[in-house]
Amino acid sequence: MAHLKTELLQQRDQLPERLLDISAQDLHQVLPQPTLLHLKGKQSNTLFISVMLHGNETTGLYAVQTLLKKYQSKLLPRNVSIFFGNVQAAREGQRRLDGQADYNRIWPGTEFDACDETRMAQKVVDVMAQRNLFASVDIHNNTGLNPHYGCINRLDPAYQQLATLFARFVVYFTRPKGVQSAAFAELCPAVTLECGRPDQTYGVKHAADFIDSCLNLAELPQTPVHPQDIDLFHTVAQVKIKKHVAFSFEDVNVPLLLDRDLEKMNFFEVPAGTAIGKFDQTTPFPLEARDEHGDDVSERFFELRNQELLFKRPTMPSMMTLNERVIKQDCLCYLMERLQG
Incomplete structure (x- = not known):
């Protein structure tokens, strides 16, 4: 052969x-x-x-x-x-x-x-x-x-x-x-x-x-x-930006302006109330988080308060990136929790 x-x-x-x-x-x-x-x-x-x-x-x-x-x-x-x-x-x-x-x-x-x-x-x-x-x-x-x-x-x-x-x-x-x-x-x-x-x-x-x-x-x-x-973690959600939502790390004229320090959150447990960006609309919600069963759990992890997009609960992100093309082709990040080895 x-x-x-x-x-x-x-x-x-x-x-x-x-x-x-x-x-x-x-x-x-x-x-x-x-x-x-x-x-x-x-x-x-x-x-x-x-x-x-x-x-x-x-x-x-x-x-x-x-x-x-x-x-x-x-x-x-x-x-x-x-x-x-x-x-x-x-x-x-x-x-x-x-x-x-x-x-x-x-x-x-x-x-x-x-x-x-x-x-x-x-x-x-x-x-x-x-x-x-x-x-x-x-x-x-x-x-x-x-x-x-x-x-x-x-x-x-x-x-x-x-x-x-x-x-x-x-x-x-x-x-x-x-x-x-x-x-x-x-x-x-x-x-x-x-x-x-x-x-x-x-x-x-x-x-x-x-x-x-x-x-x-x-x-x-x-x-x-x-x-x-071993430090063992379980991915509990994949987070995507909804396809119709325009976003940027630089352009203040888009509805969703993401924080340029996002990737520094990777593999750190961030507290509830941590902001990841600003969203200048009240609806629809810009993110979609789905758990391992494919269920929408966005409201469990995120909230919108005074145009700030916030983590609603302590969580540990991974794969946060500033590459907008990768975000569009794949996702914004994954959310994890610690498991016992």
């Missing part, structure tokens, strides 16, 4: 030329479409890695390049399969292109209608389900000020052990649906790595070191993580 094409997906079992040195923006020159690359290792169970599901999140690609260069002249410690995702969005330096599906919302369990991208994601899962999976690692960046942390979709000890191998901050979530880690959590321990901003070189080293550790582990411990080794 040197080159096998299925709809959007191509599969390869040999390292393409230039792959180890190409930039994310030029990746399409080597891999013109989403690609699943299978590489042999000493151990037959397979570490699955997905990178570039969002085209502006480059740390995963550069971490994989770093790792593969290390093993260029010797056999990998175990089999590795790497999925290179949205290469066309990477070409433009965007999370996704306008009109394009979000590559981290298309996996089995998605709420999207069936399309070429969902069929591609199902094919990746089907292929990998036959490859004796050891673990799954999905590598991401975020645009706001956030620590490095791992995300899991199950609370089983092996999943927590995998996540804490990367960072003591671990976030458990069940929404949004259709994410890669949730699909692979049905098959093996799975984690999403949040590696800070893509321009931070430490993220590349941290992710590459983590992958290397996964390659060399004999097995994942099945014992619970010691409470002192």
Whole structure:
């Protein structure tokens, strides 16, 4: 199998030329479409890695390049399969292109209608389900000020052990649906790595070191993580700005003017009454917060008082960002509460 094409997906079992040195923006020159690359290792169970599901999140690609260069002249410690995702969005330096599906919302369990991208994601899962999976690692960046942390979709000890191998901050979530880690959590321990901003070189080293550790582990411990080794949080709501609401961090003439210090709230418990912006209308309410069941819980977390948009209760945000395009394409933030490990 040197080159096998299925709809959007191509599969390869040999390292393409230039792959180890190409930039994310030029990746399409080597891999013109989403690609699943299978590489042999000493151990037959397979570490699955997905990178570039969002085209502006480059740390995963550069971490994989770093790792593969290390093993260029010797056999990998175990089999590795790497999925290179949205290469066309990477070409433009965007999370996704306008009109394009979000590559981290298309996996089995998605709420999207069936399309070429969902069929591609199902094919990746089907292929990998036959490859004796050891673990799954999905590598991401975020645009706001956030620590490095791992995300899991199950609370089983092996999943927590995998996540804490990367960072003591671990976030458990069940929404949004259709994410890669949730699909692979049905098959093996799975984690999403949040590696800070893509321009931070430490993220590349941290992710590459983590992958290397996964390659060399004999097995994942099945014992619970010691409470002192984990800060475990549960995502209780995803917050979006309603589509019809114009917003800005700069333009005072829009209805919703957001606070430019929002991203400093990430991973800090903010008290009730903390303002996140000003809204110059009384109706409709500008935000929509939905819990893990998809229910609207906006009034539980937010209130409007004297044109100020406020947190109604103490909460801990994550992924607050000043990037307006990302907010429109994804969300304003997630809200979390602490869990006992």
